[in-house]
Amino acid sequence: MGSSSYKKRMGPIEKQGVVQAYTMLVPTVAIVMAIVLFPLIANFWISFKDVTVSDLRIAEIKVTEKFQKKPKTKGDISKVEYRFNNFSKSSNIKNVNFKDILPKGLVIKELPNNCSISDNIINCQLGDFKPKEKKKLKFETIAENDYFISQENPKDTSPIVKGKSENRLFNLELKLKNFEEIFTSPNFWKTIRISFAYSLFSAIGSLTLGILAAQLLMTTFIGRGIIRGIFLFPYIAPIIAVTITWKILTDPFFGTINGILTQLQILNEPISFLQVRDMTINFIGFEFSFPVALSFVILFESWRYFPLAMIFILARLQSVPKELFEAAEIDGATPLQKFRSITWPLILGVLFVLFLLRFIWTFNKFDDIFLLTGGAAGTKTLTVDVYETGFNIGNLGTGAANAVLVFLILVFAAIFIIRFSPKE
Amino acid sequence: MSNSQKILISLIISSFWGLISNIVLGVFFILLIGSTIQFNYFSYIISSSIITLLIVFYDRKSLQIYISLFILTFILILIFTGLSPYGLNINENSFLQILFLLIQSFIILIGNIICLSGINKMSFNRLFLEILFIRVLKGFGFTFFLTIVLFPFYVMILMSLKTHQLLILNPLDLSIDITRGLNMFRSYIELFTDWGFGYYLLNSLIVSLSSIFIALIFAIPGAYAVARFNFPGKLLMINSILLIYLIPMITLLIPLYSFFTFINLRDSLFGLIIVYPAVTIPVAIYMLQGYFQTIPQELEEAGLVDGLSRTGVILKITLPLSLPAIASVSLFIFMVAWNEYLFAYMFLDTPAIFTLPRGLEQLDGTEVPRQHLMAGSVIATVPVIAVFLWAERYLTGGLTAGGIKG
Numbered sequence: 001m002g003s004s005s006y007k008k009r010m011g012p013i014e015k016q017g018v019v020q021a022y023t024m025l026v027p028t029v030a031i032v033m034a035i036v037l038f039p040l041i042a043n044f045w046i047s048f049k050d051v052t053v054s055d056l057r058i059a060e061i062k063v064t065e066k067f068q069k070k071p072k073t074k075g076d077i078s079k080v081e082y083r084f085n086n087f088s089k090s091s092n093i094k095n096v097n098f099k100d101i102l103p104k105g106l107v108i109k110e111l112p113n114n115c116s117i118s119d120n121i122i123n124c125q126l127g128d129f130k131p132k133e134k135k136k137l138k139f140e141t142i143a144e145n146d147y148f149i150s151q152e153n154p155k156d157t158s159p160i161v162k163g164k165s166e167n168r169l170f171n172l173e174l175k176l177k178n179f180e181e182i183f184t185s186p187n188f189w190k191t192i193r194i195s196f197a198y199s200l201f202s203a204i205g206s207l208t209l210g211i212l213a214a215q216l217l218m219t220t221f222i223g224r225g226i227i228r229g230i231f232l233f234p235y236i237a238p239i240i241a242v243t244i245t246w247k248i249l250t251d252p253f254f255g256t257i258n259g260i261l262t263q264l265q266i267l268n269e270p271i272s273f274l275q276v277r278d279m280t281i282n283f284i285g286f287e288f289s290f291p292v293a294l295s296f297v298i299l300f301e302s303w304r305y306f307p308l309a310m311i312f313i314l315a316r317l318q319s320v321p322k323e324l325f326e327a328a329e330i331d332g333a334t335p336l337q338k339f340r341s342i343t344w345p346l347i348l349g350v351l352f353v354l355f356l357l358r359f360i361w362t363f364n365k366f367d368d369i370f371l372l373t374g375g376a377a378g379t380k381t382l383t384v385d386v387y388e389t390g391f392n393i394g395n396l397g398t399g400a401a402n403a404v405l406v407f408l409i410l411v412f413a414a415i416f417i418i419r420f421s422p423k424e
Numbered sequence: 425m426s427n428s429q430k431i432l433i434s435l436i437i438s439s440f441w442g443l444i445s446n447i448v449l450g451v452f453f454i455l456l457i458g459s460t461i462q463f464n465y466f467s468y469i470i471s472s473s474i475i476t477l478l479i480v481f482y483d484r485k486s487l488q489i490y491i492s493l494f495i496l497t498f499i500l501i502l503i504f505t506g507l508s509p510y511g512l513n514i515n516e517n518s519f520l521q522i523l524f525l526l527i528q529s530f531i532i533l534i535g536n537i538i539c540l541s542g543i544n545k546m547s548f549n550r551l552f553l554e555i556l557f558i559r560v561l562k563g564f565g566f567t568f569f570l571t572i573v574l575f576p577f578y579v580m581i582l583m584s585l586k587t588h589q590l591l592i593l594n595p596l597d598l599s600i601d602i603t604r605g606l607n608m609f610r611s612y613i614e615l616f617t618d619w620g621f622g623y624y625l626l627n628s629l630i631v632s633l634s635s636i637f638i639a640l641i642f643a644i645p646g647a648y649a650v651a652r653f654n655f656p657g658k659l660l661m662i663n664s665i666l667l668i669y670l671i672p673m674i675t676l677l678i679p680l681y682s683f684f685t686f687i688n689l690r691d692s693l694f695g696l697i698i699v700y701p702a703v704t705i706p707v708a709i710y711m712l713q714g715y716f717q718t719i720p721q722e723l724e725e726a727g728l729v730d731g732l733s734r735t736g737v738i739l740k741i742t743l744p745l746s747l748p749a750i751a752s753v754s755l756f757i758f759m760v761a762w763n764e765y766l767f768a769y770m771f772l773d774t775p776a777i778f779t780l781p782r783g784l785e786q787l788d789g790t791e792v793p794r795q796h797l798m799a800g801s802v803i804a805t806v807p808v809i810a811v812f813l814w815a816e817r818y819l820t821g822g823l824t825a826g827g828i829k830g
Contacts (some may be wrong), residue, residue: 018655018656020649020653020734021649021654021655022649022655024645024646024649025646025650025661027646028642028643028646028705028709031698031701031702032702032705032706034702035676035698035702036668036671036676037668038679039675039676039679039680039683040671040675042679042683043675043676043678043679046678046679056681056685056686169682212565212569213565215562215565216562219562229812229813229816230570230573231569231573232812233574233577233809234576236759236808236812237763237805237808237809238762238763238765238781238801238804238805239763239781240781240785240788240804241784241800241801241802241804242576242801244788244797244801245576245577245579245798246576248579248583248797248798249576249579251595253595254591254592254794255595256455256579256595256598260451260455260596263454263596332551334550334551334555335554335555335557335558336554336558360670364672364673364674366673366674367766371765371785383672383674386674386677386678387674387677390678391770396678396682399678400678403672403674403675403677403678404675406674407671407672407675410670410672414670
């Protein structure tokens with residue numbers, strides 16, 4: 001008895017149900033829209049804009065004031081100078097209006113055309129400021145008696161400047177510049193290659209370890225629950241804690257792993273696993289270069305995410321009646337035969353889904369590589385590039401364009417993999 | 425099976441256990457005492473072989489026999505290594521040496537017994553060889569997985585108890601010096617007094633708990649609607665839940681960063697408390713609606729007939745029955761919020777509102793001694809592992825259902 005049995009006609013009670021359902025869903029959908037879907041669309045928008053991090057600040061005009069030749073007696077002529085500066089590198093500021101209070105007794109000799117004065121308040125229209133544009137306003141004043149009574153300095157009151165700044169993020173000027181920049185970058189294909197290698201091998205690595213660990217935990221023994229819990233540690237510990245630990249472990253000077261490997265005489269000299277790009281390896285007369293840092297990062301990913309694969313595979317295997325394995329055993333099947341003809345076909349579906357998810361999520365992953373190598377030593381993936389272009393270089397538009405690329409590649413990869421998936 | 429076959433197989437398996445126990449325990453021993461040791465592979469292999477041959481040819485099962493074999497293993501190793509099992513004088517670190525030797529004898533004995541059990545009854549064929557092969561493989565597998573999983577955490581804890589001078593002097597020396605007493609925990613104390621880790625801990629706690637609370641408030645009605653009602657667009661809704669789950673966080677980063685800068689939410693915990701629930705709500709809905717569907721609808725209808733409103737039914741009937749699912753969802757959200765790094769790093773600038781991952785990252789950037797870094801890592805890791813281990817027993821496949829983002 002599910003709600004599906006009401007499908008054929010909609011009576012008043014069902015309609016009420018629809019209303020209730022929508023009422024319940026609206027807040028939930030709204031928050032997800034605002035924080036997930038809206039940014040996703042906004043990211044596409046930003047990728048067509050030429051904006052930098054500094055554009056996020058609302059542009060203002062800075063003004064400095066100078067008062068030269070302070071009057072000593074009545075009739076002295078002094079100079080007042082205002083300097084206006086639009087520090088923003090990208091924003092226009094329109095219809096700038098300027099106001100300041102002059103001390104009593106200072107009379108302006110020659111009022112500039114764009115200014116007016118009433119009750120000692122000077123009011124000027126400065127027009128439009130282009131990005132980085134500077135303007136000056138100068139006039140001379142004559143001191144009168146009142147000035148020497150009050151002894152005020154024009155600088156005592158701070159001037160007010162108002163203008164309409166338009167933010168480049170919101171105007172309709174869309175350009176392909178960011179994408180051009182990405183595709184013409186000399187490292188573009190290299191970054192793509194590294195991203196794919198990283199995701200592919202990390203997915204394969206974590207799945208392989210996951211299958212093996214699940215096989216170990218399929219046997220019943222005392223303390224199996226504890227061991228299963230321990231096997232999950234790499235996955236549940238905070239990423240920052242495990243990356244710091246692995247960085248310290250692999251340190252070439254004081255690292256534990258290098259110390260042990262040299263002790264066991266596996267290595268002749270310490271290797272900085274996370275800082276060396278390539279190492280030439282001489283293997284039976286063939287020399288080839290081996291990407292050290294990238295391989296290490298892949299190993300790290302396999303280490304961190306094998307528990308996940310393990311849990312999924314275990315869940316699948318434990319949902320199968322034990323008799324299946326026992327019957328095979330009675331029929332004289334060897335362990336390897338059992339694995340090949342029972343276990344493997346059983347977990348193939350799960351493995352496929354896991355591979356898809358792991359591939360996509362590793363491709364999306366930013367923290368792991370960023371924290372381990374910072375994208376150095378030949379480990380710069382597309383996601384690290386998003387951060388570097390967006391925040392290190394400060395070019396938000398290019399960063400967003402990179403993020404669009406990550407998203408599109410994922411969509412295509414998912415469609416491709418699902419298209420060629422084995423039918424369940 | 426002929427005797428020569430038995431001997432051959434016994435020797436192969438016993439050599440494996442002799443070798444592997446020596447290497448693994450040797451490495452842990454080095455880290456505990458901090459000085460170089462010698463690996464007497466050969467002596468261990470010979471001792472292991474002798475024991476194994478005894479097990480195979482004197483095939484009696486009783487506790488006395490096993491205990492005598494255990495003592496014999498211990499004595500044999502001592503003899504073959506010339507009373508210095510790790511190439512050290514037996515007088516230095518004698519307690520640890522004997523302890524490790526006992527563990528090692530135990531591993532050698534148990535490993536060989538388990539691998540070779542039933543060897544006398546089996547005939548020499550493919551089945552037998554494969555069974556033996558798998559047993560050895562499993563032995564190796566457990567050693568391998570336990571080592572790779574525990575090793576980093578082992579080093580993390582031991583290193584956090586050392587001092588800077590000792591770590592520079594000998595990076596391999598991770599021995600625990602009990603004579604230092606409370607001084608061992610100096611790096612922890614300093615993190616709390618000088619580095620503001622108390623605040624970070626508190627902030628992380630605030631963020632995680634609020635995220636759980638907010639996500640549940642939004643997800644429960646949503647999941648209930650999906651599970652119980654039929655409405656136009658339901659299928660689209662369910663499918664998009666899964667698709668949203670695949671959206672990369674990094675594509676949200678730049679827009680959210682800009683957006684939050686404009687509305688002045690960026691450098692505040694409140695910003696994180698909005699983002700974390702929003703990204704976990706789809707999974708939460710998915711997990712909860714699956715569980716809600718297993719609750720018999722008749723129970724709720726009975727409540728409705730008795731005059732409860734829909735909200736009353738959810739609060740008084742559905743929710744109490746779905747506590748396991750709510751616990752799983754809460755654990756999942758807690759793990760995401762507690763461990764999250766990217767948004768904490770991009771959004772938070774003021775040290776007073778750092779979460780633990782952000783604070784730890786800050787610490788990593790300064791020239792701080794590594795025992796502090798390790799102590800910080802322990803502080804960040806222990807709560808989440810403790811919560812997980814405590815909650816795990818109450819969960820029904822909590823992780824499998826959705827704890828996969830990351």
